[in-house]
Amino acid sequence: MRLGLTISCCAxxxxxxxxxxxxxxxxxxxxxxxxxxxxxxxxxxEFTKMTAGLKSGEIKDTPQAPKAxxxxxxxxxxxxxxxxxxxxxxxxxxxxxxxxxxxxxxxQAKAxxxxxxxxxxxxxxxxxxxxxxxxxxxxxxxxxxxKPRREEPRPTPITAQAQQDQKQxxxxxxxxxxxxxxxxxxxxxxxxQPLDGTPSLGAPGGTAVRLSMSExxxxxxxxxRCWSPPIGVLDAVGLVVKLDVELAPDGAxxxxxxxxxxxxxxxxxxxxxxxxxxxxxxxxxxxPADKYDVWKHMIVNFDPREMLGG
Amino acid sequence: MESLIDQSGxxxxxxxxxxxxxxxxxxxxxxxxxxxxxxxxxWSWAIIIDRGLVYARSRQQMNRFEKVFWSGHSLEDLYxxxxxxxxxxxxxxxxxAMREWKRSQEKPSGSFMGLQMRIEKVMDVTVSREIERxxxxxxxxxxxxxxxxxxxxxxxxxxxxxxxxxxxxxxNTSLAVVAPGIAEAxxxxxxxxxxxxxATVAYNRFSSEVSRQAARLEGFADxxxxxxxxxxxxxx
Numbered sequence: 437m438r439l440g441l442t443i444s445c446c447a448x449x450x451x452x453x454x455x456x457x458x459x460x461x462x463x464x465x466x467x468x469x470x471x472x473x474x475x476x477x478x479x480x481x482e483f484t485k486m487t488a489g490l491k492s493g494e495i496k497d498t499p500q501a502p503k504a505x506x507x508x509x510x511x512x513x514x515x516x517x518x519x520x521x522x523x524x525x526x527x528x529x530x531x532x533x534x535x536x537x538x539x540x541x542x543x544q545a546k547a548x549x550x551x552x553x554x555x556x557x558x559x560x561x562x563x564x565x566x567x568x569x570x571x572x573x574x575x576x577x578x579x580x581x582x583k584p585r586r587e588e589p590r591p592t593p594i595t596a597q598a599q600q601d602q603k604q605x606x607x608x609x610x611x612x613x614x615x616x617x618x619x620x621x622x623x624x625x626x627x628x629q630p631l632d633g634t635p636s637l638g639a640p641g642g643t644a645v646r647l648s649m650s651e652x653x654x655x656x657x658x659x660x661r662c663w664s665p666p667i668g669v670l671d672a673v674g675l676v677v678k679l680d681v682e683l684a685p686d687g688a689x690x691x692x693x694x695x696x697x698x699x700x701x702x703x704x705x706x707x708x709x710x711x712x713x714x715x716x717x718x719x720x721x722x723x724p725a726d727k728y729d730v731w732k733h734m735i736v737n738f739d740p741r742e743m744l745g746g
Numbered sequence: 747m748e749s750l751i752d753q754s755g756x757x758x759x760x761x762x763x764x765x766x767x768x769x770x771x772x773x774x775x776x777x778x779x780x781x782x783x784x785x786x787x788x789w790s791w792a793i794i795i796d797r798g799l800v801y802a803r804s805r806q807q808m809n810r811f812e813k814v815f816w817s818g819h820s821l822e823d824l825y826x827x828x829x830x831x832x833x834x835x836x837x838x839x840x841x842x843a844m845r846e847w848k849r850s851q852e853k854p855s856g857s858f859m860g861l862q863m864r865i866e867k868v869m870d871v872t873v874s875r876e877i878e879r880x881x882x883x884x885x886x887x888x889x890x891x892x893x894x895x896x897x898x899x900x901x902x903x904x905x906x907x908x909x910x911x912x913x914x915x916x917x918n919t920s921l922a923v924v925a926p927g928i929a930e931a932x933x934x935x936x937x938x939x940x941x942x943x944x945a946t947v948a949y950n951r952f953s954s955e956v957s958r959q960a961a962r963l964e965g966f967a968d969x970x971x972x973x974x975x976x977x978x979x980x981x982x
Contacts, residue, residue, distance in 0.1 A: 440799070441792035448784070
């Protein structure tokens with residue numbers, strides 16, 4: 437028995453020692469860090485709001501504005517900032533040369549026809565170079581950093597070709613770039629209404645299914661057929677009537693609409709009555725039947741000016 | 747246990763998940779479980795080695811004795827040589843039976859049936875004593891084989907319990923926080939299985955060995971009692 441015990445003890449010591457050595461050599465997993473891709477989620481409703489444009493809206497430079505959100509994430513590198521600053525300065529400096537150059541040319545041409553071709557290739561060659569350089573810069577400039585642009589318009593007007601360059605450094609586009617953080621992204625045009633000002637048809641429980649913008653517009657259009665605004669309502673600023681509407685599955689009203697908000701404005705009473713009348717007159721409404729849960733009970737925000745526009 | 751403590755004293759824990767750090771960081775209950783399992787493993791391996799040697803030796807002795815017994819030598823001579831030194835297994839049976847035979851010859855009582863019964867009784871007692879000797883400590887292997895996994899599991903459950911409490915206390919659920927506790931808890935199960943597997947295998951093998959040797963002993967006892975009864979009949 438003693439022999440067995442000693443052998444067993446020795447074997448266990450050996451095995452444990454080997455295990456300790458072996459576990460020491462366990463290497464940790466090599467993890468390759470993954471590059472995070474910034475992704476903006478845009479719901480369909482936001483998209484419809486975004487793309488709904490007005491004809492009267494002024495058209496901006498489209499390529500610059502939509503790029504801005506990506507560029508902000510991409511590279512706020514401090515190093516390339518100084519580079520774009522000095523470049524525009526030599527450009528205009530080189531550019532004015534061709535303007536005075538053609539003026540003396542005809543005078544020389546009258547006197548001596550032969551040397552005339554010689555200076556001509558120079559101005560031809562020079563305009564080509566700045567054009568060639570300017571094109572890529574238009575694309576690169578916003579990528580580097582939107583911030584230095586604020587300072588650039590000041591040095592540029594000094595030079596002769598400042599007007600051309602101002603297209604490039606349009607303060608409106610700078611404002612568009614800077615404002616991006618507060619406002620939702622716009623695709624060039626002006627949205628019809630600010631997002632929070634639209635009459636929203638919210639389900640009381642805030643259910644996941646919602647009416648899409650086109651359906652809301654359709655309902656608004658249906659109501660606005662019967663909407664005859666009383667005098668003075670249109671001039672009231674910030675007047676919004678909230679109507680509590682309950683609808684049957686066939687689109688008819690279950691009960692007369694209830695005014696859900698109050699206001700001390702005397703016009704409010706008139707406006708609310710007119711709105712309720714319009715809602716009663718225009719029933720039944722045709723709405724998607726599969727979303728009945730959403731529109732069977734809803735609060736309609738009734739903005740008189742918008743209803744007229746719609 | 748000594749070896750483990752020695753090692754833990756010798757090599758400072760460098761890696762986070764080395765066995766020593768796993769052991770040292772474990773809860774006291776888990777430590778006790780681990781130490782108990784290591785002791786059980788050491789003891790069961792000692793038994794395995796010891797029993798293996800015992801069975802091999804007794805098998806050899808049986809073979810040798812049978813060769814001598816069936817070689818045609820005089821049983822008196824064989825008895826004289828074997829009774830001089832302590833014998834085991836078949837030799838012990840033979841010596842016991844022959845001693846009883848001699849005693850009854852010295853004082854003839856006349857009842858041959860009584861002599862036959864006495865010899866068989868003596869040989870039965872010797873067989874059971876031999877089997878008891880062969881089976882000694884096998885029960886430890888059996889109990890280690892059946893309980894060590896549960897003991898290890900108990901250590902694991904306890905360790906995971908405490909590590910979850912630690913997670914709750916640190917309010918951090920990253921894998922780096924969870925992993926060491928679970929690793930040290932699983933270490934207990936590993937030790938339990940490490941002790942249980944050889945014990946179970948050895949117990950199965952040894953119990954079949956014991957039953958085979960017992961059958962061999964009983965067969966020899968029957969044969970020898972048949973020989974002796976033939977001798978008695980011839981003497982009548």
